Amino acid sequence: MKKILVPTDFSENARQALDVAVKIAKKTDAEIVLLHVNEQVGAALPVSEYYYTYDRAIEEKYLNMVHENLERMLDEVATSLGADNIRTAVIGGPFTTIITDLVQTEGIDLIVMGTKGASGLKEFFVGSNTEKIVRTAKCPVLTVHDDKISEFRNIVVPTTLETDQKKMFEGLREWEAVFGGKFYLLYINNPGAYRGDHDIEAREKQLLEATGLKDVEIYKTETFTLNEEQVIFDFAKERNADLIVMGTHQRRGLAHILLGSLTEDTINHAAIPVLAIPLK
Numbered sequence: 001m002k003k004i005l006v007p008t009d010f011s012e013n014a015r016q017a018l019d020v021a022v023k024i025a026k027k028t029d030a031e032i033v034l035l036h037v038n039e040q041v042g043a044a045l046p047v048s049e050y051y052y053t054y055d056r057a058i059e060e061k062y063l064n065m066v067h068e069n070l071e072r073m074l075d076e077v078a079t080s081l082g083a084d085n086i087r088t089a090v091i092g093g094p095f096t097t098i099i100t101d102l103v104q105t106e107g108i109d110l111i112v113m114g115t116k117g118a119s120g121l122k123e124f125f126v127g128s129n130t131e132k133i134v135r136t137a138k139c140p141v142l143t144v145h146d147d148k149i150s151e152f153r154n155i156v157v158p159t160t161l162e163t164d165q166k167k168m169f170e171g172l173r174e175w176e177a178v179f180g181g182k183f184y185l186l187y188i189n190n191p192g193a194y195r196g197d198h199d200i201e202a203r204e205k206q207l208l209e210a211t212g213l214k215d216v217e218i219y220k221t222e223t224f225t226l227n228e229e230q231v232i233f234d235f236a237k238e239r240n241a242d243l244i245v246m247g248t249h250q251r252r253g254l255a256h257i258l259l260g261s262l263t264e265d266t267i268n269h270a271a272i273p274v275l276a277i278p279l280k
Helices: 014-028 056-080 095-104 120-125 129-134 163-179 195-212 228-238 253-259 263-268
Strands: 003-007 032-036 086-092 109-112 142-143 154-159 183-188 216-220 244-249 273-276
Touching: 003 014, 003 095, 014 032, 014 056, 014 109, 014 142, 014 163, 032 056, 032 095, 056 086, 095 142, 120 228, 129 142, 129 183, 129 263, 154 163, 154 228, 163 195, 163 273, 183 195, 183 228, 195 216, 195 273, 228 263, 263 273
Parallel strands: 003 032, 003 109, 032 086, 109 142, 154 183, 154 244, 183 216, 244 273
Antiparallel strands: 142 273
């Protein structure tokens, strides 16, 4: 892992995300890119309703002032955490577009971002910025909530044990050295994907041997369930989990509307951090 992107709006959630990113960066010798996306770049101009003449110099002066103030705030936040390998950036434009583009141009390996989640009508019609990034970014996204996180000791990994999960398991192997915790694989039985014990054990063995994971235990639900999200939260609570890791198919458009995303729902409603790993 070489580069970690941390978007910030200077909220407490974002500050917690930066704290977690710094801890990961120190273990992996990664560089942190601390980013503020200025979405007001085209709207916030110091022009009164009575002033109709467009003055580009005034606009540029105002935007320069915004960028300078934001850069100073970012530097103060970075310095207070004692991070050495960190740089700041302020970019104007739509949040999701800026983040997804930066992942590609900068070669970002991980995004760490704070989230307050989304619920109700907001979740259905709009969603959270974090949810949109998880759906579009080509790298893992670690979402951080309110509570301070010191270490990831107990890690819950809901899995279907399908072959398309191999990329997630390969990611877990890389994270094993970083987290240093114990992985609890959770296979959830449901009427649409029921498997017997022998099949589950064979698939687990195949995936673990192919990816080299070591400190792992697997559990399965004893009864069918249609509320997979609640099963995940209950299991995470039983295991005193510090982190949930999930693969995501990053469905968009009609596929997302019809099939939804268990990973995005979990991120929106979880009380602990969630690491989403793209399966594509």
